[in-house]
Amino acid sequence: MIESRLRNIISIFLIVSHAVIFLLLILMFMLGGLTQNEFTTSLSVVVPMLAALTGLAVGYVTSVKKRAQMAAFSEELSSVYVFTTFLLPVVFVLAIAGLVIAKVTNLVSFEQFKIALAAVETTFGAYTGKVLASLFDKQQEPAK
């Protein structure tokens, strides 16, 4: 897979995931799956976790405003890099969504939910950030 294609897929995935997790929390609150205190605490923990990653994606998207920039020459990536770049954000986002579902269905208590979020953040957050930084944190070359 070429680099620009991977960037596009991952950035769309992160932006959509961010919105979906945010809307999931609001929906669960409205349905009674979270109390007001739990909702505000969950938002204050989950949203910054995702915002750091989404920030990278949004930064990339704004830098490729024109089609020509998007279609700029890009190199083929190694399969292990592509695999890791897909795996970590997907697991990270699914783990957060899974924990929210586990909390609202009372599989875990709110305290356990917060501990588990911290564990997910520690396990995947830093690595995901590092991988995504390597993918996004470059100046886009001007279109030829």
Place this chain on the structure above:
Amino acid sequence: MIPALWPCTTPVVVLLLFIGTISAQNQSRDCTGAESPSSLQNWLQQTRLAEHFEFQKLRHISTSSDGKDDPTKKSLQLGLLFLTNETEETKAVNQFVDVLNQYQITNGSSLPEAIFYKLIHACDWPRGDALVDIYVLEDTVTVFLDSASREVVIRAISQRDTVRQAIILALIPNTKVTGSNQIPLKGPKLTDPNALARRIERFFENYFAEGNRKAHLDYPQFSLEPVESDYVGLKVAGVKRQVLPSDNYWEKITVSVEIKSVPDGQKLVCYLSGKYASGLGSRLPSEDNYAEIEESKLRGFTGTILRKLQDYIAAGAP
């Protein structure tokens, strides 16, 4: 910039969450641990009783039997300090009596009984083994269940000059007051003294079970206290939209109903406590997820359910 900050922010987030977890785990399930005192203190704040009473202690004490301490049997003692500017004992006691009577006039129920039932609900403790001590300067007013009359009574003891002697409080008789938590009983008096108590118990079971049936929820979890001729106590869990009809939260409700004799018959006096927790699906929340329901919401529900209970008994429903 964000990736550069990441390794720094992560440990901070984890540490903050960890501290929160430790403090939560330290909350013991023991009644005298952190949870029950804070529940009682919150209730004092909510009902504005904290203006008059300060929480002092909540502890287990050995119960005396035949003049000897029985270490196997523990009673639960709540200690409250009556806040007064008076320095003279008699004036302080009079001020205390005024507060009790004012509460009874405003709320239509006895304050010592309200505190007593809040204690046994918050600690899930049998009412025969609980007592509330209220300290009015050097006097102590004790609220407890009298084993002979089976009524919650108040005993005031003066300890001035180390001579213990009973003092009489000029309280408004309970029977003269009718509040939102009490109703007179209509219909013929039942000959079996336990029949009324069983009927009240059945009403509550039917009421909550029917509510869950309509909401397509599982049958509620009931915990019933042994039937007494003048008292019904039960706890129900796994119900929704009873006290908080606009929120889809799990509710856990504790009900105490006293059957009192009054000059023109009998009346029911009801004390309710409630907790709520979030959750979807059929799995009930764990105990530490529950939070106290506001007193004002409980009062509204108490009045509503008592009127339905009155109709149920008057209709002679089985």
